[in-house]
Amino acid sequence: MKHAFDVLGDPVRRRILEILAADRHASGEIVAIVGREFGITQSAVSQHLKVLRDHGFATVQVEGPRRIYEIDPSPLVEVDQWLAGLRRFWAPKFEALAVEVARGKRKRRR
Helix, strand or coil: CCCHHHHHCCHHHHHHHHHHHHCCEEHHHHHHHHHHHHCCCHHHHHHHHHHHHHCCCEEEEEECCEEEEEECCHHHHHHHHHHHCCHHHHHHHHHHHHHHHHHHHHHHHC
8 A cells, every 4th residue: 555655746646636625626627737737648647536546535426427526635634643743843943934024024114
């Protein structure tokens, strides 16, 4: 079984998830967007959709002749939990940056 990061390591699959995060889409819509952006075939996009579906990142519903894809956030929760252990390395830096940005804004207002 692939690890979540193996699935997310591919830029095409990440882009498909970005598309699905905005809203559910028919497979043809996804093929059109991703095919245009990455210059890949319908078959290649379908393979990426299959990987996402097989590993729980997306679900599909058949509505007549259309296949409607939707994101399933469950595996992303696992990714987020894994990242939580690493956030301590960058969270203080972002907090310090936010403080400096706020200081700069106050100085400009004066």
